[in-house]
Amino acid sequence: MLDECMEPRVILTDRDLALMGACAKVFPDASRLLCRWHIQQNVMKHCKGAFTDDDWKKFMSFWGTLIESPSIAIYDYHLRNMRKRLVECNRSRVFKYVYDNWLKDYKEMFVFAWTDKRRNFGNRTTNRVESQHANLKRYVEDRSSLDRVVGCVRDIVETQFGEIRKTFRESIEKTMKHHKHPMFQHLLGKVSHKALDLLHGEAIRKLDVLERFNSSCGCQMWHSCGLPCACRIEKYMREGNNC
Known part of the structure; x- marks a missing residue:
């Protein structure tokens, strides 16, 4: 079926080892990612019983922050912090499960610091x-x-x-009100609202966070979607250019 088509460059699956092995053999050049939703369902199944309702919500929030780490350094920081918190509250079994079953061998397949270095257009689940x-x-x-x-x-x-x-x-x-930013004047009517929404998030929200905390961009938008990321937008603005 793919003889005259572009072969897949990114393949998303659940952790079906036979399927993952077949994808690696048939499409060796494709990046293989794991479905975040399926991982979350497995974490819930094996770990929720160790928490009260409020503590579970806090853990899932922290787990989400860990997965969405934009860089390896930030991932390592969140991982150490999560391990410390779980050990201190006698939930080392929870850390052992998420680390041994997911983070140790598969982090490159679902943590943003690695997955967003590939052109996946924001697809993180099946x-x-x-x-x-x-x-x-x-x-x-x-x-x-x-x-x-x-x-x-x-x-x-x-x-x-x-x-x-x-x-x-x-x-x-149609032009959405929040798209009427001077930076986007040459894009209006030429690209999708979704693309402008993503650029707006980089130009307004993320750029503000980077400036306030003097942190690095990570260039996730550039690598994963092919759109200018916060640091590139900042450069355009500094040089007086538009997107």
């Missing part, structure tokens, strides 16, 4: 494809013929294509 499976099942009967299944897939794809074209038209014809 939820999108699973939602499409559910969507297809609503169209297909239990004992449908292959011809009917193919027709359903075609109808779904055509419907989605129409919705995508509609959003592009809206991006060209």
